Amino acid sequence: MRESVVHPDRQSVLTAVLPGTAMIAVTFGLGRYGYGLLLPDMRAELGVSTGAAGVISSAAGVSYLVGNLAVVPLTSRRGSRVAVAAAALFAAVGMCLVAISRGTASLALGVIVAGTAAGLALPPYADIVAARIPAERRKHSWSIISSGTGWGVAIAGPVAIVAGSSWRIGWLLFAVLALAAGALATVRAGPATNAERTRRTGPPWFRRPTAGALVVSAVLIGAGSAAWWAFSVDALRAESVGTTAARIIYALTGAASLLGSFNAILVARLGLPGSYLTTAGGLGLAIIAFALLTGHPILAAIAAAAFGATYAAVVATQGLWSAQIFPEHPTAGVALFTTALTAGTLVGPTVSGLTIEHLGYRPTFLSAGALVLAALLVRPNQSTSRGTGDD
Known part of the structure; x- marks a missing residue:
């Protein structure tokens, strides 16, 4: 039987969907993936090699991993609001x-700090959605937020x-947007719920026999997609x-990934295993x-759009x-699946950068x-796809 998709109401949008989407937009879309977009001009001015650029991207993955590992005890002890504020x-x-x-080292420091924000930002919204959005609206709400x-x-x-070679201005504008989104998200996150105050977590939360397939899936997808982002x-x-055409194609990826907001419809029609495959x-x-x-900009743009839509959906x-x-x-x-995703992105950019230097872009x-x-x-079991967390 196909599930019906219920769209978020106005209160859900104000409480979680709008601020959550804004936070994911600034921490992932700007802070994490803006690096690859502005990389050519940064490399040219700062003298960063392809290999070093890959190492920096992988280092940002390490900081993202640190944020992922820290966010679970942080939300358990302080609530989602504190984690969201820290991310901003x-x-x-x-x-x-x-x-x-002013050089490779200082660039790496900034990218690493910004990478931590992404690790802190997404997991708290799983709790916020579960606590503040009616069960029948959670799938669609989560799909919208994660597609931010x-x-x-x-x-x-x-x-x-618009910034062109003035990439520093672009990053300062990103910082202003991060502060604005963070202020909205922090206010809307609300105080810690009773469930958050009383919950206790420790290393055992990672040990779930049914989580193995999800971990493998996330590692492989993280490693493969990291080459594209970087x-x-x-x-x-x-x-x-041309530089402008390349950036337009990259931006098109972002626009296409908004289609991931409708992933709940795909899950409703195909089930979780079918949607995943x-x-x-x-x-x-x-x-x-x-x-x-x-080498063919129009066709490359179509492939980039397909990448954006499918990445957000998966x-x-x-x-x-x-x-x-x-x-x-x-x-x-x-936190578990994004940690596994990050494990893939730790290896992906470094290996990709070195492979590009020796074999070129196409083989990579x-x-x-x-x-x-x-x-x-690997894929989710059909028996675990019922309800998708909305029961």
């Missing part, structure tokens, strides 16, 4: 540090185009695609298509998957796409 602060400070960087990355990338693209603009430039398979094929089409699907494994503590479930992106397709070997 880390994002703004990191962006400012990038804006004033698309709004950030869609905003970052035009900012980068080096897609560089790959286009290597094929003589469709979106993960589409993501791998999109990366392979991009590898083969970087991440939303994994979030719903995690909620079933950790129904009593949604933040822990999201083909390998990245194949890695994502390998994630099709």
Whole structure:
């Protein structure tokens, strides 16, 4: 039987969906993925090599991982509001540090601080959605919030185009947006709920026999997609695609990823396993298509749009998957799968940067796409797809 999709009401939008989407937009779309968008001009001015750029991206993954590991005890002891406020602060400070960087080391510091913000931002919204949004509205609300990355990338693209080589101005503008979104999200998050005050967590929350497939899936998808986020603009430039055109294509990815907001409809029609196989398979094929089409801007743009839509959808699907494994503590479930996703992104950019230096962009992106397709070997069980955390 197909599930019906109930859209969030006005109160749900004001309480969680709008501020949550804004926080994910600034911490992921601007703070984390804005790095790849502005990387060519930063490399040119600061003298950062391709290999060093990959190491910096991986270092940001480490800080993201630290944020993921810290957010579970933080929300358990202080509530979601404190975690959201911390995410906004880390994002703004990191962006400012990038804006004033004078070399590889100072650039790395800013990117690392901003990366921590993304690790802190997403998991608390699993608890906020579970506590403050009616059960029948949670799937669609979560899909919208987790697709906030698309709004950030869609905003970052035009900012980068207007800023041109003045990438420092772009990062300062990102910092202002992070503070504005953080203020809204902190106020709307509300005080800690009784459940948050009384919950106690420790290392055992990671040990769930049913979580193994989710962890493997997230690691593979994280490693494969990391190459695209870090080096897609560089790959286009290597094929003589103009700077503006390359950034437009990158921004198009963000716009297309907004389609992930409708992932709840796909889950309702196909079930969680069907939605996962469709979106993960589409993501791998999109990366392979991009590898083969970087010299053709229009076709590369289509592949980039497919990447954006399927990436947002598969991440939303994994979030719903995690909620079933950790129904009593949604933040822990999201933290687990995003930690695994980050484990993949730690290796992905560094290996991709070194592979590009030795083999070039096309073999690197083909390998990245194949890695994502390998994630099709695991999937959620049909028996765990009922309700998707909304029961």
